[in-house]
Amino acid sequence: MLIFSRYTWWVGAMVGLAILLAVAGQVGLLKPFQGLFLTVESPVDHVLTGVFQPVATFLSNAGNINSIESENRKLRLQNEDLQNRVTQLKQDSARVTELEQALNINQGAGGGVRVAANIVNRESTPFTDVIAIDRGAHDGIKNGMVVLSSQGSLIGTVTTTFPGSSFIRLITDSKSKVAAQILNSATDGVIQGSANRTLTFTLGTGNIKVGDTIVSSGLGGNYPAGLPIGTVSEVSGSPEDLSPKVKVEPMVRLSTAQTVLVLTSFIPQRIGVQGQP
Amino acid sequence: MRVIVYCVNLVLLALAQVAIAPLFPLGGAIPDLALIGILALALYEGPHPAMVAIPVLALLIGFGTDRSPSLLLLAYLPVLPLAFFLATAGLPLNRYAQASLTAVIGGMAARFFLALGPLTQGAAFSVGGLTKDLLLPGAFLDWALLTAAFIPLRFLGREASRLTLSRSSY
Numbered sequence: 001m002l003i004f005s006r007y008t009w010w011v012g013a014m015v016g017l018a019i020l021l022a023v024a025g026q027v028g029l030l031k032p033f034q035g036l037f038l039t040v041e042s043p044v045d046h047v048l049t050g051v052f053q054p055v056a057t058f059l060s061n062a063g064n065i066n067s068i069e070s071e072n073r074k075l076r077l078q079n080e081d082l083q084n085r086v087t088q089l090k091q092d093s094a095r096v097t098e099l100e101q102a103l104n105i106n107q108g109a110g111g112g113v114r115v116a117a118n119i120v121n122r123e124s125t126p127f128t129d130v131i132a133i134d135r136g137a138h139d140g141i142k143n144g145m146v147v148l149s150s151q152g153s154l155i156g157t158v159t160t161t162f163p164g165s166s167f168i169r170l171i172t173d174s175k176s177k178v179a180a181q182i183l184n185s186a187t188d189g190v191i192q193g194s195a196n197r198t199l200t201f202t203l204g205t206g207n208i209k210v211g212d213t214i215v216s217s218g219l220g221g222n223y224p225a226g227l228p229i230g231t232v233s234e235v236s237g238s239p240e241d242l243s244p245k246v247k248v249e250p251m252v253r254l255s256t257a258q259t260v261l262v263l264t265s266f267i268p269q270r271i272g273v274q275g276q277p
Numbered sequence: 278m279r280v281i282v283y284c285v286n287l288v289l290l291a292l293a294q295v296a297i298a299p300l301f302p303l304g305g306a307i308p309d310l311a312l313i314g315i316l317a318l319a320l321y322e323g324p325h326p327a328m329v330a331i332p333v334l335a336l337l338i339g340f341g342t343d344r345s346p347s348l349l350l351l352a353y354l355p356v357l358p359l360a361f362f363l364a365t366a367g368l369p370l371n372r373y374a375q376a377s378l379t380a381v382i383g384g385m386a387a388r389f390f391l392a393l394g395p396l397t398q399g400a401a402f403s404v405g406g407l408t409k410d411l412l413l414p415g416a417f418l419d420w421a422l423l424t425a426a427f428i429p430l431r432f433l434g435r436e437a438s439r440l441t442l443s444r445s446s447y
Contacts, residue, residue, distance in 0.1 A: 007358045010328050014354050017332055021339075021347035030346070037340040041292065045341070048296035056300035121295055123342045125388075126305035126406035127395040130343065160343055167343040174400040194401050 035162040042134050042165050045120040057256065112224075112265035114148065115139050119258055120165070129173040129193065130159070133260060137161045146223055146263040153251035154178065154216055154227040155260060157268075166262075170254055171229065172199060179219040180229055182212045188219065191229055191248060199230055201246035208235050208246055221269030283326060287333050290314045294334075295341035305406065306415035311338060312384050313422045315356055320376055320427075321435055324357055331357070345394060352390040356383040373427055377420055384419035385412050 024030050061068055117133035124130075135141055145158045147168050156170040169176055176193040180201065189204030191214060201214060212232040218225025230248040237244035290311060298308045311334045319327035331353045339346030360379040363370065370378065388411055396402055 007361060011354060011358065014332060014350060018347040018350045018354075021336070021350065022345065025345060025347065030340075034340040034343075037337070041295070041341055044292055045296040048292065049300070052297050052300050059301070121341065122299045123344070124299060124302060124305070124307070125392065125395075126403065126410045127392055127400040132341075132343070175395065175398060192401075194403075 031162075035164075038132075038162050038165045042120050042132075045132075046118060046134060049120060053258070112263055114261040115141060115264050116150075117166075117260055117262060119260060127174050129170040129176075129254070131156070131168050131170060131260075133166050133168060133262075134164065135262065136164045136166045138163050139262075140264045141166050141262050144222070144268045146227070146266055146268065148227065148261045148263060149252040149257055150259045150261060151252065152228065152261070154223065154229050155250075155252060155254060155257070157222075158262065168260070172250065172254060178223055178229065179217045180214050181217040182206075182208060182232075183215050185212075188217055189243070189246075199248040199250055201232065201248050203243055204246060205243050208232060208244060210235060214248055223268065224263070224266050283330075286314075287330055288337065291334055291337035291341060294338050303418050304414035305410035306388065306412075306418055308418045308422055309384055309387065309415065310422070312353065312356065312387060312419060313380065313426055315353060316360065316376060316380055316383070316423065317426055317430075319357060319360060320372070321430065324361070327357060344391070348391060348394050352387040353383075355386050359383050359386075373424075373431070376427055377423055380419040380423040381416045385416055388412055388415045 021030070115135055117135035117139075119131050120134050121132035122130070123132075141158055141161050143158055143161055146154065147156045147158060149155050154171060156168045156173075156176070158166050159169045160167040171178055171191060171193055173193045178191045179188070180191040181188045182204065185206065187204045187206040187208060189201050192200050192202055194200050201208070210232050214229045214232065216223040216225055216227040216229060228251050230250045232246055233249040234247040235244050236247075294310045298310050301308055315327050315330055315334065318330055332350055335350035335353060336346045338344070339349050356379065359382060360375070363375045363378055368375075389407070392407060392411060
């Protein structure tokens, strides 16, 4: 008490205020004020991020120049390989269309409705990975909706919505879990965020190799099946282990993403259940 | 007029913490501009403006980042009593050393407290994640930022004020 002698009343008042704020937050009294604050703050946030993001990217890249060069070489090779595959797929697609026309088959259009949004804020610590976007309930966004990168990879889920903005928990957040599977194999598991914003594939059994692609499995109904999540970067553990320890590299570099897509046409099971009478 | 300037500065500080600080992480820690702002306010304007600034900043930063304002308030709460203790405990430390220690210890306490939020909600705990990636880089960032703010002010002739509270105020 000696330390707090002159500050006792203030500390007591602040603890009381903290309790009041916690209660007000729980019953939702703060939400209108937060929505108002975010409406005013969001454009300023966007401008500040636009100004400082290039500086931050430059400083970040300057410290990793060797790894970026190595990554660049790897990506060039991968790009060439992908270009070849795209060419092959285009040929296959044209052939499939021809066959569909010949057999008079109509296939529904895929993709779904997506709302593009800018990332205006990011909160990354070893235990949390959350971003804020400049779209909200006015744009049809609801809690639980699935969020994709601009290239269509899964990056997270909407956790809180306000009229003009929303908060998204990224898949690298340690509270995040997504039912997933190894592409073109029967290996199901769970992609889980872990400390330091990394991804692990747990509960997966079978022959998992470095370089395997992991996609959402759609089990549980909270994510559509087939959304790319990442590639296996490390497999460890002994052959006796029921399931090996699998580290996963996300498809998208989440720290530098600036635009995301919210999949508004897919209604996850958790929203469907909430919406039932 | 002075109150308006304080209010504008607090809003700017909160915006900088929400929009700019997360762009410059070191490990898993981001610069805690709010902590340095509170400390600078206490050192150069006296403890009373800082006592008002702490709940206001907690509320604004909480709104901007979707963190609990009450948790932020409790996280920043030990900073002023700690600074007061270091200033009055008779330790052989000059003002810069006192401020540095306050920033480092107060920053570690705040980060630890804020990490408890997600951990109590089911986030995976990792000692390495907490110490190597959050607390130690955070301590370095806090010290570096405080030094960047303190030394130029010292050269400009600004003297840090005492952190004791007069009894008549309470």
